[in-house]
Amino acid sequence: MTGDVAAAEGGCHLFSGCGFPAPGQQDFKFDTMFTIGAWHVTKPEVLAILCALVVIVFFWVAFANPKLIPGKMQSLGELAILGVRDQIIRPQLGKKGDKYLPYISAMFFWILLCNLIELVPVLQFPVMSRIGFVLPMVLIMYALYWYQGFKTKGFTGYFKSWIPQVPVFVLPLLILIEVAKYVVIQPVTLAIRLFANMFAGHLLLSIFMVATWYLTSASIGLVYAAGSLVMVFFVFLLELLVGLLQAFIFTTLISSYLADSLEYHH
Amino acid sequence: MSLAASLTTTPIWPSSAELVLGLVCFVVVFGILGRLLVPRITHTLNEREDAIQGGINRADEAQAEAQAVLAQYRAQLEDAKHEAARMREEAREQGAQIIAEMRERAEAEGRRITEAAQSQIEAERQQALISLRAEVGSLATELASRIVGESLTDHVRQSRLVDRFLDGLEAQTDGVRQ
Numbered sequence: 482m483t484g485d486v487a488a489a490e491g492g493c494h495l496f497s498g499c500g501f502p503a504p505g506q507q508d509f510k511f512d513t514m515f516t517i518g519a520w521h522v523t524k525p526e527v528l529a530i531l532c533a534l535v536v537i538v539f540f541w542v543a544f545a546n547p548k549l550i551p552g553k554m555q556s557l558g559e560l561a562i563l564g565v566r567d568q569i570i571r572p573q574l575g576k577k578g579d580k581y582l583p584y585i586s587a588m589f590f591w592i593l594l595c596n597l598i599e600l601v602p603v604l605q606f607p608v609m610s611r612i613g614f615v616l617p618m619v620l621i622m623y624a625l626y627w628y629q630g631f632k633t634k635g636f637t638g639y640f641k642s643w644i645p646q647v648p649v650f651v652l653p654l655l656i657l658i659e660v661a662k663y664v665v666i667q668p669v670t671l672a673i674r675l676f677a678n679m680f681a682g683h684l685l686l687s688i689f690m691v692a693t694w695y696l697t698s699a700s701i702g703l704v705y706a707a708g709s710l711v712m713v714f715f716v717f718l719l720e721l722l723v724g725l726l727q728a729f730i731f732t733t734l735i736s737s738y739l740a741d742s743l744e745y746h747h
Numbered sequence: 748m749s750l751a752a753s754l755t756t757t758p759i760w761p762s763s764a765e766l767v768l769g770l771v772c773f774v775v776v777f778g779i780l781g782r783l784l785v786p787r788i789t790h791t792l793n794e795r796e797d798a799i800q801g802g803i804n805r806a807d808e809a810q811a812e813a814q815a816v817l818a819q820y821r822a823q824l825e826d827a828k829h830e831a832a833r834m835r836e837e838a839r840e841q842g843a844q845i846i847a848e849m850r851e852r853a854e855a856e857g858r859r860i861t862e863a864a865q866s867q868i869e870a871e872r873q874q875a876l877i878s879l880r881a882e883v884g885s886l887a888t889e890l891a892s893r894i895v896g897e898s899l900t901d902h903v904r905q906s907r908l909v910d911r912f913l914d915g916l917e918a919q920t921d922g923v924r925q
Contacts, residue, residue, distance in 0.1 A: 506757070509758050521764070533772040533776050543788075582781075582785055587781040591776045612759050613766045616761050
């Protein structure tokens with residue numbers, strides 16, 4: 482925990498002379514927990530590894546020895562995997578998108594866990610609010626979708642597929658927009674969307690949590706504290722939704738971009 | 748502080764350790780979940796689908812076969828009914844024929860018996876007639892010889908007399924009958 486939150490925990494309350502220790506950027510910067518060689522391990526890094534392990538262990542237990550008549554864990558795992566296939570991949574790519582199931586499902590469940598770990602007491606930090614964890618996946622997606630585009634349409638064919646079939650006089654403008662879309666806008670928005678949502682969510686949640694603690698004092702502040710506590714529950718539920726939704730949107734958009742690179746749209 | 752330097756302090760500037768770790772985590776999850784476990788479960792799901800589809804197909808086949816057998820049995824039953832009806836008809840005809848034959852035979856037998864009885868009666872009557880004629884003759888002759896006193900022992904005369912008597916008697920009875 483960072484200084485301000487610690488100050489609030491340490492007994493900084495309303496009317497006790499200190500100002501509201503508002504959470505901010507500093508809450509997303511962590512000190513080194515421990516050191517492995519030259520690697521200064523921080524909390525988000527530990528959580529990222531933990532989430533990866535949870536995903537692996539869950540699906541290992543579920544699918545290590547799959548049976549025709551599934552047990553409880555296998556049924557649950559199947560539900561999860563088929564959910565990804567039927568709700569994320571197939572609406573965008575159709576049945577031929579099934580070959581991306583390993584890629585998309587690995588991404589979906591890791592991101593989902595990384596998002597939802599924000600809501601686990603003590604751990605409570607969304608890994609994806611550190612953009613460093615988001616960017617590798619965006620870069621992999623970027624590489625994959627250029628590679629797929631070149632592979633299915635040929636080098637020049639892929640670029641030609643960007644050119645929309647419109648009257649000639651709007652072409653210069655549209656080509657510019659298309660190039661910007663494929664080269665910059667899609668990957669950047671993909672990264673920023675996930676990162677910013679988790680960042681904002683965590684900020685919101687910590688603001689109300691710190692405020693509840695800060696407002697708790699033997700005064701009128703108790704009423705505000707109660708209101709703030711209600712907001713904590715509300716934002717908690719909201720974050721549950723956002724965590725799930727952002728994992729879903731991130732993978733759905735990647736499926737959509739892949740479909741785009743595989744097919745002639747214009 | 749330059750723009751680049753200040754950018755590195757903002758949350759949108761990734762730390763290199765996190766970039767590497769993010770890549771490693773994703774690659775590991777992808778390697779184990781994606782490359783190892785998802786193909787297994789996909790294989791199992793396909794097998795299950797095959798099994799269910801196969802089961803449905805087998806059930807369809809069994810049902811079709813059952814339908815065919817049922818139809819066959821119904822046809823056989825129908826045939827059997829016709830056969831039974833035909834046999835009953837035949838039996839009735841045969842029975843009627845047998846009864847008619849038996850009746851005919853019984854009638855013939857009856858006729859034969861009647862005829863035999865009649866001829867026997869006739870023969871016995873003839874015999875009785877003959878013996879009666881002889882008896883009556885001898886009685887009459889004896890009676891007459893007693894009355895006349897004349898011996899009618901002579902055989903030729905005696906029989907001639909008797910014959911004459913009887914002929915007269917027959918003529919009498921014939922006249923009465925007519």
